[in-house]
Amino acid sequence: MTLRIVARNADHWNVWGGPKVLARKSVILEQHCSKVGRNSKDIKRSVNMALLITDNKADVDRLADTIAARMGSHAADARDTCLAGTPDDIREHLSHLQAAGATAVFIPTMFRPLDELRHDMDRFIAEIAPDFSSA
DSSP: OHHHHHHOOOOOEEEESHHHHHHHHHHHHHHHHHHHHGGGGSSEEEEEOOEEEEEOOOHHHHHHHHHHHHHHGGGGTTTGGGEEEEEHHHHHOOOOOHTTTTTEEEEEEESSSSHHHHHHHHHIIIIIIGOOOOO
């Protein structure tokens, strides 16, 4: 139902998940847009993903478990909702997001302690974001 409303009325659509979730749901959105005679490319797309910069796969697994516990019926999408790993891993995730049509990424604060997240956000801004700046 929600994607039908987006197809008819929205200029911007935000989804919890990464490139796989966005791609999967975009197919559905495109079908709804086609039914109402709208170009789905006119709808900007963004995602919510939990950020974690780490070399430790166990840390990524723990973050995915935390997300899964909070997502309920959408727990299968938890891994895709992790913008996590090394800076190179995160760059790869972001490239896949761009390919799937995302124009913005929102980083929620509810999955990690704020002091740790702030540190990773500072690293993200300094080391990763410049590679994706449109300015």
